Amino acid sequence: MDAELFPRGRREIAPGAVHLPDWLDAGRQRHLLEACRGWARPPAGLRTVRTPGGGTMTARQVCLGRHWYPYGYARTVVDGDGSPVKPFPGRLGELAREAVTDALGPGAPGADPATVYDIALINFYDAEARMGMHRDSDESCDAPVVSLSLGDTCVFRFGNTESRTRPYTDVELRSGDLFVFGGPSRLAYHGVPKVHAGTAPHELGLTGRLNLTLRASGFPPEPAR
Numbered sequence: 001m002d003a004e005l006f007p008r009g010r011r012e013i014a015p016g017a018v019h020l021p022d023w024l025d026a027g028r029q030r031h032l033l034e035a036c037r038g039w040a041r042p043p044a045g046l047r048t049v050r051t052p053g054g055g056t057m058t059a060r061q062v063c064l065g066r067h068w069y070p071y072g073y074a075r076t077v078v079d080g081d082g083s084p085v086k087p088f089p090g091r092l093g094e095l096a097r098e099a100v101t102d103a104l105g106p107g108a109p110g111a112d113p114a115t116v117y118d119i120a121l122i123n124f125y126d127a128e129a130r131m132g133m134h135r136d137s138d139e140s141c142d143a144p145v146v147s148l149s150l151g152d153t154c155v156f157r158f159g160n161t162e163s164r165t166r167p168y169t170d171v172e173l174r175s176g177d178l179f180v181f182g183g184p185s186r187l188a189y190h191g192v193p194k195v196h197a198g199t200a201p202h203e204l205g206l207t208g209r210l211n212l213t214l215r216a217s218g219f220p221p222e223p224a225r
């Protein structure tokens, strides 16, 4: 670990938006990385997302629970290999509620078992990948979004609900960090303007950055299949 003059502590970036550094210990990061590697394999594995304007997103993505594509959700990889999306594991739902409890308190919406976290987006960034300013607005539920980072450090830009532009705050997200945004910040614009290549902890064994975004859809439950 590099020398650090100031300790990184809990920080409220905007009302309802909280950064908790080092939330996942090394063992939990390793387990999550192993699971992500499994989810990234085909079918319904890691893919390049095409945007309606004809461009492509530079971060590659795999989804669990529901398949996100610009701009909606489906049960199958409608813009890829057509396979059913992989199921959302219950333990990710528990992890999301634990995250909301730690970030916003046990009474916060999303911390209670009545909130069903059922979607994960897993983004993989190489050194050149970025994510433009956007809102997570394709859900029918206002439970907080839970974001977990693994591997390389990035600059996470957290803005306002009105526009993609200033005011915003740049936050450094490192491997193991948690970021939760809900309440008045649930629909704030955010993005990843920069990944710092080669900054992942060596012992993790990941080249690049992985982000897990856990969301509650508010959609009717999946029929059994």
Ligand SMILES: O=C(O)CCC(=O)C(=O)O
Residues within 6 Å of the ligand: 121, 123, 131, 136, 147, 156, 190, 191, 192, 211, 213
């Ligand atoms: O990679 C990140 O930290 C952000 C990902 C994100 O905003 C998203 O998937 O909607």
Ligand SMILES: [Fe+2]
Residues within 6 Å of the ligand: 134, 135, 136, 190, 213
């Ligand atoms: Fe997002």
